[in-house]
Amino acid sequence: MKNKKYIKGFLEDIVLHLINEQDEMYGYEITKKVQNLTKGAIAVSEGALYPILHKLENEKKLTATFKKVDGRTRKYYTITPEGGKTVASSSTELIDFFSGMQQIFNLKPVVK
Amino acid sequence: MKNKKYIKGFLEDIVLHLINEQDEMYGYEITKKVQNLTKGAIAVSEGALYPILHKLENEKKLTATFKKVDGRTRKYYTITPEGGKTVASSSTELIDFFSGMQQIFNLKPVVK
DNA sequence: TTTCATACCTAAGAATCAAATGTATTATAA
DNA sequence: TTATAATACATTTGATTCTTAGGTATGAAA
Numbered sequence: 001m002k003n004k005k006y007i008k009g010f011l012e013d014i015v016l017h018l019i020n021e022q023d024e025m026y027g028y029e030i031t032k033k034v035q036n037l038t039k040g041a042i043a044v045s046e047g048a049l050y051p052i053l054h055k056l057e058n059e060k061k062l063t064a065t066f067k068k069v070d071g072r073t074r075k076y077y078t079i080t081p082e083g084g085k086t087v088a089s090s091s092t093e094l095i096d097f098f099s100g101m102q103q104i105f106n107l108k109p110v111v112k
Numbered sequence: 113m114k115n116k117k118y119i120k121g122f123l124e125d126i127v128l129h130l131i132n133e134q135d136e137m138y139g140y141e142i143t144k145k146v147q148n149l150t151k152g153a154i155a156v157s158e159g160a161l162y163p164i165l166h167k168l169e170n171e172k173k174l175t176a177t178f179k180k181v182d183g184r185t186r187k188y189y190t191i192t193p194e195g196g197k198t199v200a201s202s203s204t205e206l207i208d209f210f211s212g213m214q215q216i217f218n219l220k221p222v223v224k
Numbered sequence: 225t226t227t228c229a230t231a232c233c234t235a236a237g238a239a240t241c242a243a244a245t246g247t248a249t250t251a252t253a254a
Numbered sequence: 255t256t257a258t259a260a261t262a263c264a265t266t267t268g269a270t271t272c273t274t275a276g277g278t279a280t281g282a283a284a
Contacts, residue, residue, distance in 0.1 A: 006209045008120035008240075008271060014216055028231050038212030048272050050233060071280060072231055094217065097118045098210070100150030104126055105206065120240060120271075140262050160241050162264055184249060184262060228283075238273075245266085252259075 007042060012052055013090050014044070019062065019079050020087045026074040027053055053077060061086055119154060124164055125202050126156070131174065131191050132199045138186040139165055165189060173198055 007014075018033060019025050025033070027049055034044045053075075056062040061083030064075050079087070101107075119126075130145060131137050137145070139161055146156045165187075168174040173195030176187050191199070213219075 004273075005121035005239085006206070009117035010213070011272080017217060026231080027233095032230095034212075034216065037215040041208040041212040042216070045273060046231090046233080047235090047274070047276095052271095054233095070230095073280090074231065091217075094118070095219075096153040098213070098219070100146075100153040101122070101210070103149040104146065104154070105129060105203075107207075107210070116242070117270080123241075138262075139264095144261095157242055158262090158264080159243065159245095159266085163241095166264090182250075182261090186262065226284085228281100230281080231279085233277080235276085236274090238271105240269105240271085242269085243267090246264080248262085250259100250261075252257100254255095254257080 004043070007044070010094075011044065011048055012056070013094060015049070015052055015056065016061065016079065016083055016087050016090070019077050020084065024076045024078045026076050028074075056083065116155070119156070122206075123156065123160055124168070125206060127161070127164055127168065128173065128191065128195055128199050128202070131189050132196065136188045136190045138188050140186075168195065 014034065015030060018030055027046070030049060031044045031046065034042055053062065053064075057064055057077070059082075060080055062077045063080055064077050067074050067076055126146065127142060130142055139158070143156045143158065143161060146154055165174065165176075169176055169189070171194075172192055174189045175192055176189045178185055178187050180186075
């Protein structure tokens with residue numbers, strides 16, 4: 001499993017972005033979602049994920065409710081208006097960063 | 113100056129890639145090159161850069177020679193065959209990572 | 225009945241970078 | 255002419271962020 005180091009700094013953005021898109025998600029679901037979307041290229045470790053979810057909840061960017069599904073307790077997270085602002089602003093930062101990386105590595109443009 | 117946190121994990125790749133492309137570069141030149149290429153979106157701090165250059169030199173991925181230009185001493189770095197291998201392999205990892213990020217953030221494809 | 229998948233969580237440590245600081249030279253501006 | 259900015263190297267301290275490893279518990283499959 002490579003690409004471990006590359007995820008540094010992106011985890012929070014990934015989490016907020018995915019929850020923002022799906023309305024509600026639980027932690028374990030996020031790890032699987034990232035695996036599927038990236039075909040295993042990017043892995044989110046639980047040791048990193050849960051502390052970030054708690055931090056975002058603490059910062060009122062996410063709210064959470066427990067639900068019992070098939071005997072298992074899931075903690076569902078939803079984005080707050082506050083969290084929505086963060087998603088929007090970090091999205092432009094991400095695009096700037098990726099554009100920069102493309103210039104450095106001369107890849108084709110990502111976003112138009 | 114944003115995007116600070118995003119650079120984590122990429123610095124070594126950036127350094128190797130740029131030196132690989134330009135044949136030889138010195139540290140200060142790298143910081144300026146990144147600024148210009150990315151229009152300020154990405155900044156390489158010297159506190160991070162120099163230790164990485166020394167580390168890569170130590171690992172025999174770079175070799176260095178001092179040259180005096182206009183009264184100023186520059187330390188020019190060149191890539192080694194060893195370093196070339198690292199560039200090649202990390203390049204595919206980078207592409208995988210970026211492809212993954214595009215899937216997550218549904219942006220347009222970077223590489224063909 | 226044991227193992228795998230699901231689902232939550234925390235603690236300790238490593239890795240990586242930013243900020244600050246330091247030295248020295250040259251060029252520019254006041 | 256003298257102060258400041260730009261060039262060019264470097265180190266140290268500390269913060270942030272993740273990995274590794276561990277722990278608990280349930281349900282399904284072998």
